[in-house]
Amino acid sequence: MEQLRLQFPSDDFTLLGLILLLPLVGAFVNGVFGKRLGKQGVRTMALSAVGGSFLLCLIAFAMLVSGGHGEHGGHGAAHTATRLTWNAWRWFTIDGGTSPVPLDVAFSIDPLSGVMMLVVTGVGFLIHLYSSSYMSEDPGYYRFFAYLNLFVFSMLVLILGDNLAVLFVGWEGVGLCSYLLIGFWFGEEKKAAAGKKAFITNRIGDFGLLVAMAMLIYYAGTLRFSSLEESHAALNQMRTIWPLPGLELPAFLIPSQPIRASVPTLVALALFIGCMGKSAQLPLYVWLPDAMAGPTPVSALIHAATMVTAGIYLVARTSFIFVLSPFAMAVVAGVGALTALFAASIAFAQTDLKKVLAYSTVSQLGYMFVGVGSGAFAAGFFHVLTHAFFKGCLFLCAGSVIHAMHHVIHDEEGSQDMRNMGGLRKHMPITHATFLVSCLAIAGCPMTSGFFSKDEVLFKAFASQITTTQKGLWVAPEWYGQAIYAIGVLGAICTAFYMFRAYFLTFWGDFRGWKIVKRAKKAHGHAPHGHHGTEPLEGEAPHESPWQMTLPLAVLAFFALFGGLVYAEPLHLTALERFWHPVFATASTHVVERAGAHAMMMPLLFVGAAIFAVGSGAAYFVYVVKQGQPAAAFVSAMPGLHRIVRDKWRVDEFYEATILGFFHAMGETDVAMDKWLIDGVIARLTSGIVQVVGALLRLLHTGRVQVYAAGMVLGVAGIGWFVLSPHATAEVDGAKLRSTGELTLTAAPGHGYGYRWAEGDKPMPAEFTSTAVFTTKLERCETKKLRLEVRNVFGATTETTFTPCREMGNDCCARPTAAASGGAAQTPAASAAPTLRLPTEGSR
Amino acid sequence: MTVPIHYFLVLAAALFATGAVGFLLRRNLLVLLMSIELMLNAVNLTLVAFNRLHPANHAGQILSFFVIAIAAAEAAVGLAIVLAFFRLRGSVRSDEATALKN
Numbered sequence: 001m002e003q004l005r006l007q008f009p010s011d012d013f014t015l016l017g018l019i020l021l022l023p024l025v026g027a028f029v030n031g032v033f034g035k036r037l038g039k040q041g042v043r044t045m046a047l048s049a050v051g052g053s054f055l056l057c058l059i060a061f062a063m064l065v066s067g068g069h070g071e072h073g074g075h076g077a078a079h080t081a082t083r084l085t086w087n088a089w090r091w092f093t094i095d096g097g098t099s100p101v102p103l104d105v106a107f108s109i110d111p112l113s114g115v116m117m118l119v120v121t122g123v124g125f126l127i128h129l130y131s132s133s134y135m136s137e138d139p140g141y142y143r144f145f146a147y148l149n150l151f152v153f154s155m156l157v158l159i160l161g162d163n164l165a166v167l168f169v170g171w172e173g174v175g176l177c178s179y180l181l182i183g184f185w186f187g188e189e190k191k192a193a194a195g196k197k198a199f200i201t202n203r204i205g206d207f208g209l210l211v212a213m214a215m216l217i218y219y220a221g222t223l224r225f226s227s228l229e230e231s232h233a234a235l236n237q238m239r240t241i242w243p244l245p246g247l248e249l250p251a252f253l254i255p256s257q258p259i260r261a262s263v264p265t266l267v268a269l270a271l272f273i274g275c276m277g278k279s280a281q282l283p284l285y286v287w288l289p290d291a292m293a294g295p296t297p298v299s300a301l302i303h304a305a306t307m308v309t310a311g312i313y314l315v316a317r318t319s320f321i322f323v324l325s326p327f328a329m330a331v332v333a334g335v336g337a338l339t340a341l342f343a344a345s346i347a348f349a350q351t352d353l354k355k356v357l358a359y360s361t362v363s364q365l366g367y368m369f370v371g372v373g374s375g376a377f378a379a380g381f382f383h384v385l386t387h388a389f390f391k392g393c394l395f396l397c398a399g400s401v402i403h404a405m406h407h408v409i410h411d412e413e414g415s416q417d418m419r420n421m422g423g424l425r426k427h428m429p430i431t432h433a434t435f436l437v438s439c440l441a442i443a444g445c446p447m448t449s450g451f452f453s454k455d456e457v458l459f460k461a462f463a464s465q466i467t468t469t470q471k472g473l474w475v476a477p478e479w480y481g482q483a484i485y486a487i488g489v490l491g492a493i494c495t496a497f498y499m500f501r502a503y504f505l506t507f508w509g510d511f512r513g514w515k516i517v518k519r520a521k522k523a524h525g526h527a528p529h530g531h532h533g534t535e536p537l538e539g540e541a542p543h544e545s546p547w548q549m550t551l552p553l554a555v556l557a558f559f560a561l562f563g564g565l566v567y568a569e570p571l572h573l574t575a576l577e578r579f580w581h582p583v584f585a586t587a588s589t590h591v592v593e594r595a596g597a598h599a600m601m602m603p604l605l606f607v608g609a610a611i612f613a614v615g616s617g618a619a620y621f622v623y624v625v626k627q628g629q630p631a632a633a634f635v636s637a638m639p640g641l642h643r644i645v646r647d648k649w650r651v652d653e654f655y656e657a658t659i660l661g662f663f664h665a666m667g668e669t670d671v672a673m674d675k676w677l678i679d680g681v682i683a684r685l686t687s688g689i690v691q692v693v694g695a696l697l698r699l700l701h702t703g704r705v706q707v708y709a710a711g712m713v714l715g716v717a718g719i720g721w722f723v724l725s726p727h728a729t730a731e732v733d734g735a736k737l738r739s740t741g742e743l744t745l746t747a748a749p750g751h752g753y754g755y756r757w758a759e760g761d762k763p764m765p766a767e768f769t770s771t772a773v774f775t776t777k778l779e780r781c782e783t784k785k786l787r788l789e790v791r792n793v794f795g796a797t798t799e800t801t802f803t804p805c806r807e808m809g810n811d812c813c814a815r816p817t818a819a820a821s822g823g824a825a826q827t828p829a830a831s832a833a834p835t836l837r838l839p840t841e842g843s844r
Numbered sequence: 845m846t847v848p849i850h851y852f853l854v855l856a857a858a859l860f861a862t863g864a865v866g867f868l869l870r871r872n873l874l875v876l877l878m879s880i881e882l883m884l885n886a887v888n889l890t891l892v893a894f895n896r897l898h899p900a901n902h903a904g905q906i907l908s909f910f911v912i913a914i915a916a917a918e919a920a921v922g923l924a925i926v927l928a929f930f931r932l933r934g935s936v937r938s939d940e941a942t943a944l945k946n
Contacts, residue, residue: 703945706868706876706938713864 027149034142046145054121106162126552133548151177205277212270268328279311296399304391319587336369344494375591376460393556404542443496449564463597496615726792752793852893859886
């Protein structure tokens with residue numbers, strides 16, 4: 001260990017570079033040479049890249065943990081966080097402000113990112129292992145692993161970034177990989193569209209993140225998390241957001257009192273917009289259900305365990321900014337709670353197994369935001385961890401089930417439809433066991449990890465309050481935490497219900513896949529077994545998946561079951577919370593527990609157990625005891641409601657009609673404008689003009705010499721006229737005029753020219769002289785009139801007038817009468833309204 | 845100097861104008877050639893008239909020699925062109941030399 005510490009000191013921790021490099025190399029090799037390497041080679045490369053990275057992460061984590069003890073023991077000084085940093089290079093410097101802001105490519109490991117990187121590489125490795133078997137029949141095998149490795153690299157960049165700029169690089173990188181992986185089978189229009197939708201919705205959120213970064217650079221002058229944390233109190237200023245200073249607005253848009261907001265509120269809300277996009281909260285969640293078009297391991301890795309949690313990671317990282325704004329925290333918690341409930345309601349009516357899990361993910365992300373929004377950063381992030389385990393396991397189980405179903409029913413939609421499943425616990429025991437464990441975890445069965453994390457989140461939502469020392473900031477009302485709690489409880493009951501609904505439909509009862517549901521045969525192009533219609537098809541029963549797929553399931557299920565013991569407050573096991581305490585110490589100073597709330601911890605625990613009992617019990621009752629009759633009765637009793645819920649509350653259609661419709665309409669308008677205006681008018685007009693002028697000029701091309709000779713004669717005559725007539729022009733030395741006021745006019749020379757000068761309207765002198773220079777003096781802003789008469793050799797004369805003005809830079813020559821009257825009249829107008837400028841009238 | 849200089853200049857200008865107008869307006873190629881000769885001769889007259897005005901500077905007479913030589917050469921070449929054109933078109937009208945028409 002000491003050797004390692006010597007090799008990698010904590011402020012130049014180049015091991016980080018290795019951790020990041022391995023997946024990148026894996027992606028590069030697989031991407032470029034994948035075809036030549038063959039399946040074995042690709043698999044080895046990808047697994048070793050991620051596996052190696054995981055091992056290095058373990059080593060780094062061990063160094064982080066032991067380093068903390070050492071430093072505390074040795075120096076006795078309190079470090080706010082043990083950190084292993086590595087500054088790779090200076091990226092660029094932002095100049096132009098009060099002081100230049102340097103941006104480095106720097107990475108660091110602290111307790112938060114340390115745990116997260118273990119999850120990313122660990123779960124990532126398990127999913128790579130899983131995919132090596134799941135995707136083995138896919139022709140794009142090497143491409144898949146290249147993208148998957150690239151994703152792990154980007155995610156590591158995101159969480160290990162030491163400043164927001166590097167985080168943003170990782171943020172965009174995971175967005176890109178998400179697009180590539182969701183649209184992996186891009187040959188099908190729907191899947192490519194799903195990838196596009198994910199990326200574009202993410203980008204809308206990224207706009208918020210960029211705005212937040214810009215604001216932070218402006219107000220804090222830095223993007224490094226450690227620097228921001230130290231100076232976070234300096235951000236506490238108010239800012240007028242409407243009317244914007246410096247903007248000229250018509251009178252009706254100006255409010256009587258300017259609207260002000262505190263800078264942390266603005267920054268936090270902007271950051272949260274980014275989180276809304278990346279972590280699929282209302283209203284930008286629409287991409288996640290569509291993202292199920294990608295392969296199931298992708299859904300497990302990206303949309304359960306890692307990418308979607310980037311939003312919560314961002315909030316946890318910038319927790320010290322969020323707590324400065326109770327309003328933003330309330331928004332975060334509120335949006336999270338609403339999303340949790342909303343998505344849970346949609347999951348009730350879904351028949352596609354992956355869609356149920358997708359909406360469940362959106363819902364659980366809502367819980368995580370409830371956690372961090374209530375000031376319980378450790379609890380919220382703990383839910384991230386447990387969610388990675390149980391949701392990852394659930395998705396991989398779903399993949400296993402779909403894989404088995406696909407062998408029986410070759411139709412893709414049918415193999416994911418829960419109405420075709422049933423009774424699979426007999427055929428797939430390991431998948432069944434792990435799915436059940438994860439279901440228990442997500443529903444909050446007591447003692448599972450999901451129970452502890454969700455309960456902790458809900459308790460903290462109930463009990464916490466964000467305080468602030470700033471005057472005039474909006475603070476959440478007393479009942480807000482309890483309202484969030486109530487919504488959360490409702491959502492949890494729904495979660496338990498629909499998850500167990502999925503469980504019972506898939507694994508209990510008899511296997512229904514022998515009869516293909518009518519809509520599943522819609523897309524049946526080929527027919528190797530020659531069946532159409534609803535006749536039962538005979539085939540092999542669904543079988544268990546190979547070890548590469550069941551081993552990750554077992555590992556994840558183990559953590560889903562026992563992972564809660566690192567942070568089980570009711571059992572007084574709070575190792576994780578203490579480990580993370582330095583990271584959230586600054587933020588925790590603003591979070592207080594409401595009076596008397598601590599006593600409620602035990603009763604709320606029973607509420608948590610009751611949630612599980614009620615939800616799963618109801619699901620058992622409806623789907624096992626009553627064979628789904630109550631559900632069918634509900635559907636027939638309220639078909640309209642059922643349709644709307646099944647159609648995801650028609651949110652996508654709403655977006656399509658309004659926002660996307662707007663862009664479609666704009667596109668149509670632009671096409672029409674291009675066709676009619678630009679092609680029709682402008683292009684034809686210019687070509688028409690050229691044609692006409694050309695036709696006119698062509699008349700000269702008669703081919704007859706005499707016509708050409710006539711042209712020559714005309715030309716000579718013209719030149720002769722110009723040369724033989726006198727020209728009167730003069731040049732002024734402008735710079736000398738402005739500086740000293742001395743005006744020197746130098747007339748243009750000519751053969752035998754004689755000059756006569758006169759000032760104003762005075763008569764010309766009698767004689768023509770050969771002095772081409774005339775000097776006079778001008779005061780500031782004074783205009784004079786000067787006349788010049790020129791005579792050439794043949795006696796022809798011409799005269800011209802000059803009115804030079806000594807411009808002093810403030811437009812004084814343009815207003816000839818402004819000298820005395822303008823200055824005095826300006827002052828009354830200036831005191832009227834500071835933000836309003838009335839147009840100046842000439843009559844003043 | 846019994847004859848003032850402007851007599852020569854006016855005569856030369858009249859001859860030049862005649863030649864120029866003839867060149868621009870007549871259609872017979874041979875007449876065109878003759879108009880060119882007329883213009884050249886007018887220029888010659890102007891040159892020697894100015895030489896008469898400034899006898900010490902012989903440039904007028906010398907240049908006049910050059911002009912005569914060039915006029916002779918140009919007449920020869922021009923006639924050759926007219927002959928070639930006649931062989932091609934069978935006529936000496938300048939209207940018919942329109943091969944370069946657009």
